Amino acid sequence: MSQRKITLMGQLGDVDLRLLRIFRKVVECGGFSSAEVDLNISRAAISMAMSDLEARLSMRLCQRGRSGFQLTSEGQAVFDATMQLLAAVEDFRTRVNGLHSQLTGELNIGITDNLVTMPNMHITEALRALKARGDRVHINIRMAPPGDIEMAVLEGSLHTGAVPRLKAIPGLDYVPLYEERSALYCSSRHPLFEDRATGPDRIAEYDAVVPSYAQTPEIRKAYESLKPMASATDREGVAFLVLTGSYIGFLPTHFAQRWVEQGEMKQLCPDDFGYETSYCLITRKGRPPNLVLESFFEALDDLMDEWRRAGPASG
Template identity: 25%
Template sequence: MDQLTALRVFVRIAESGGFSKAADTLNMPKPTVTKLIQDLEAHLRVKLLQRSTRRVSVTEEGQAYYLHATKVLADIDEMDTLFADARGGPRGRLRIDVGSSLANLIVLPHLPSFRQRHPQIQLELGVGDREVDLIGEGVDCVIRGGDLTDTSLVARPLAALDWGTYASSDYVAARGVPAHPDALADHDVIAYFSSRTGRVFELLFEHGDDTVRFDPRGLHGVSVNESTAHLTSLVSGLGIGQTFRFMAQPWVESGDLVEVLPQWTRPHHPLHLVFAKSKHDSARMRAFIDWALEVFRPFDRHEGRAPR
């Protein structure tokens, strides 16, 4: 039995809650995963996992073994980190999940510089606005926006993005410009909704001490659940909507988009690099974090250099 591989398999099952998920994220056949766990339990002479028709749970002995196993794996990763430079730099697989607009407009255009620095890192980039289960799906790191509530994960501040409210020049020519957020009730509004919950996100406007929350539900307009499609809807003249300023700026400069209600702002949108605590000392993770902080710095409104 390859006990180190068995340890990794056991930890992945304990974190994901299933043999199939572990097999998929580790790129192993499910029978191999099953055999490794059987051999590990036989070697230890204890039951680590309790299997039922619906779920896999960790036994009391398995919980204790999990704590030791994660420490052992973290120590191994730390040893790899210590000798990474001597072996020619960090190497291996790194799976990152990024929202669609951030991937297409920031990460992917800058990715050649990461590949040049770290050619031995095999980067797998998941792209989409769906919120992933970082642990359960075997993702090493996500770039996630908004407020974070999961204290079991490490969150490194990445940037604070600026918002704007926009419509196409054709839409403005045909329908005019709202003088106040309340006037959006007389316009077509492009809404954004969660692909996971279906919740429609409100538009938020602040001006001095005044705050206006605008709920686009029930209006005649288009709703989308993907950030790049939301921008395309704005450029296509389907209505008025709020998006990140860095996304809209090229279209504003070309004259295709017009900023409306510019005196009304919205609080900056915080971005974080989020990863499991066990990944903190990984050489691959540290390499990606250093690169991402550098790439996103020009877009950070707190740095005062956000494109306008």
């Protein structure tokens, strides 16, 4: 009996490599169900990928059903060839990365305003580690509102951005950074500054500055009991108006700390007013390989791991 010739139509591309990696993991795990966790995709998605691969190869790779998972003879041959191919791809990746031990290129990163005073500012240290890997790395920072940063990352003019997690956008990947605490403040010029018996009812009597930028529904609830008489497009604008003594307003605690320490601001009713904002780094789904960007994220991962091991007492 003559062997059937295996023919891939056209050039071997990223789609083929993805399908072959799924096939390899299915074989290594001994079936679709066992591979779900390792691949982090559903059994239905795995089944669809296997069907696509079989269609592209024009052959049956495995038997799957009540009797369990088992490779066909052709499937075993394809698996052996897959292991050789993926090992060669990884060897190529290692060799090329080795050529870039001295990093060269750009990192374009967008950052929401007023994060530089955040304790445990991992972005700063990750950028420092990135620059230490090569003087030919050029870092470009764009300070912008979250929506502008998200759009720039989607369009490709920014590689990554640090933004509050307000809602998930389908075209973006999210890496958690930290939680930011915001509290209600007045300035030393405000009537509430010397009031030591301030309560929620009294606070509701005074003019407040509210944000005109997007917030989550949970955060918007924190403003419901305030008297909105001014607005600001960013946190620095809120600080300007609070410092006039005419308004109260929410500010990140790390941002307001300088004025609190100088006696120019006071936190109001900390048990009743405050909220958390989740910050993350965003990248575009399906982005092209970028060694500078990956090196930045490696440095960031190392810093985050070190911070988590040290515990809250370290920051």
